[in-house]
Amino acid sequence: MARFVTVAKANSVQPGQVLKVEIDNFPVAVANVGGTFHAFDDTCTHEDCSLADGDLEQHKIICPCHFAEFDVRNGAVLTPPATVPLKVYPVRVQGSDLQVEF
Numbered sequence: 109m110a111r112f113v114t115v116a117k118a119n120s121v122q123p124g125q126v127l128k129v130e131i132d133n134f135p136v137a138v139a140n141v142g143g144t145f146h147a148f149d150d151t152c153t154h155e156d157c158s159l160a161d162g163d164l165e166q167h168k169i170i171c172p173c174h175f176a177e178f179d180v181r182n183g184a185v186l187t188p189p190a191t192v193p194l195k196v197y198p199v200r201v202q203g204s205d206l207q208v209e210f
């Protein structure tokens with residue numbers, strides 16, 4: 109059953125940054141876009157690279173391997189070679205904790 113899991117302190121992910129965390133040994137990335145957090149699968153749907161190692165430009169995460177681009181708000185593919193969207197997860201801030209529903 110999905111529940112909110114504390115993954116980090118909210119202030120550890122500043123605007124423009126992406127943090128890779130693990131929930132139940134599963135890699136999830138949390139991006140801060142202008143103060144709003146977005147969580148999504150860290151693993152690129154193309155060939156398994158870590159998206160947290162890529163660049164975040166506004167709401168767009170760019171895979172460091174072959175430069176596929178995804179919208180962190182909904183996981184949509186913006187630029188190939190990836191064709192499969194990313195799974196996204198609800199995020200909330202509780203006190204100073206950043207929590208992802210997983």
Ligand code: FES
Pocket residue numbers: 152153154155156157171172173174175176189190
């Ligand atoms: S692994 Fe991400 S674009 Fe190829």
